[in-house]
Amino acid sequence: HPKFDMVMHDLLVLLKPKFVVMDATFAMEGNGPNRGIVIPMNLILASSDLIAMDKLCCEIMGIDWTDINYLNFVDQHYQREEAEPQIIGEKIEDVTQKFLLPYDDLAVRAQRWVYKNYFLTRLCFGTPFLNMLQGCLNVYRKVDEEIMGKEWVNKYWDNSLPR
Numbered sequence: 001h002p003k004f005d006m007v008m009h010d011l012l013v014l015l016k017p018k019f020v021v022m023d024a025t026f027a028m029e030g031n032g033p034n035r036g037i038v039i040p041m042n043l044i045l046a047s048s049d050l051i052a053m054d055k056l057c058c059e060i061m062g063i064d065w066t067d068i069n070y071l072n073f074v075d076q077h078y079q080r081e082e083a084e085p086q087i088i089g090e091k092i093e094d095v096t097q098k099f100l101l102p103y104d105d106l107a108v109r110a111q112r113w114v115y116k117n118y119f120l121t122r123l124c125f126g127t128p129f130l131n132m133l134q135g136c137l138n139v140y141r142k143v144d145e146e147i148m149g150k151e152w153v154n155k156y157w158d159n160s161l162p163r
Contacts, residue, residue: 002116004069005069005070005072012074013078019046019047020049021044021045022057024042024044024060027041029100031108039099051078056087060092060097061096061097061099062098062099
């Protein structure tokens with residue numbers, strides 16, 4: 001989202017969370033959620049400060065929190081009392097793992113390019129254009145399934161299984 005930093009700030013100002021919990025039994029590195037790599041972490045984190053929690057998560061993942069745009073923005077603009085965090089349970093150094101960062105593939109670069117241009121953003125996300133593209137993709141997949149899919153299904157699908 002092109003305004004993610006400001007949206008997070010606004011949510012913090014409006015909701016004023018008093019308690020946050022993060023289920024980190026599994027985490028994801030790389031280009032999630034579709035192409036990320038699942039990492040078992042076996043952690044549950046809780047905090048009275050969402051920003052402190054995200055900064056701590058960055059430390060656990062071996063990421064410098066100052067490289068995260070929204071954390072920088074919120075850290076500069078969100079008025080809050082900063083408290084010294086208390087770590088109870090596991091030691092940070094015992095659970096720290098160096099995570100792979102997302103990489104910019106063609107789809108990500110194209111999306112950023114679209115977001116930089118107001119007209120393109122409105123065209124793709126504020127008009128029926130996106131629905132038209134999705135409709136074309138659905139038709140293509142249906143035709144492809146009819147033509148190529150039956151051959152593949154007949155070759156690889158176990159027809160003896162109940163449906």
